[in-house]
Amino acid sequence: MNFQYSTQKINSLISACFIAFSFIGLSQAQTTAPTTLRITTIPEEAATEQIRKFTPLANYLEKQLNMKVQFTPVTDYPAAVESLVNKKVDLVWFGGFTFVQASIRSGGKIVPLAQREEDTKFQSVFIAKTNSGIKSLADMKGKQVSFGSQSSTSGHLMPRSFLLQANIEPEKDFKRIAYSGAHDATIASVVSGKVDAAALDITVWQKFVTENKVNTQDVNVFFSTPTYFNYNWSVHADMPVQQRDKIKAALLGLNAANPEHAEILKLNRATRYVPTTPENYKGLESAARSAGLLQ
16 A cells, blocks of 8 residues: 655645635534524614514515514513613614613623714603693692603603702602603603602603694693713624624615605604714713612
C-alpha cells in the first residue's frame, strides 16, 4: 500500500472537507433560522380592537420582510413586557413606561426602533362629566378617579406625575382610585358614572370623539398635560442587526401618499413613523422613579 500523498492531494482533501462542513453548517442554520416574526402590543384597548388595528400592519410587514408575521394580543401590560424580555415574541408595541420597564428587566437589552411622529409630543387628557363641577386638577380632590392600567404611560404614569407636580397626591387626596385596565374602559367608567374623573391617552379620546362614541356635551376634557415621548416599536438586542434594520426600514417606509399605507397609518393613529432612541425615554424613567412606580 502506498501511504504517500502529494501536497496537491492533501489540499484537495482539506478543501473537500471544508466544503462538506460548510454545507452542513448552512443546513443547520437554515433549520434553526426563525420563519415567523411574532408581534404583540400592550393591551391599551380591547383585544378585538388591537387585532383590527394591527393585522393590516402585520400583513404589510409580511410582504416587506418576506416571512410569516403572526400578531397575538396579550392579556395585560406586564405580559407584553415579559414576552419580549424572555424572547417569546420578536416585536412589541410598547408605551414609554412599558419600554422602560422592559429595558430595566432585560438589563438594557431592549432596542426601540421607531415611534409615531405623534409620540414625540404626546399628551394625556383628564375627562369628567361636564355637569360634575370638575374644571381643574384641584377640583378632583375628594372625588373617585380612574387611571388605565397601572403600567400605562398615558393612562397612569404621566397623569400621576403631573398630579404630583400640582401638589395632589392621589392616594391621599382622592376618595377612591380605580384602574380600568384599558383606555376605552376608562372612558366608559366616566360615562357610566362609576368614577367622577379619569385620565387617558389623548389619541384614544380623539378617536372616540371622531367616531361619535362619546358625547362631548356630557363628558369632555378639562385638563391636557404637557407633552412627553411615548409609544414605540421595540425588539430584543439579540435579534440580528440585519433583521432589525429590515423591520425599522419597513416601519419608516410607510407613506401616507400610498393608499394601502395610509390605511395602516390611520388604524395606528399615525401620520408616519420616525426613528427613536433609548435616550428619548430617560425623562419617563425619571418621572416613574419620582412617582414611586420604579424602585
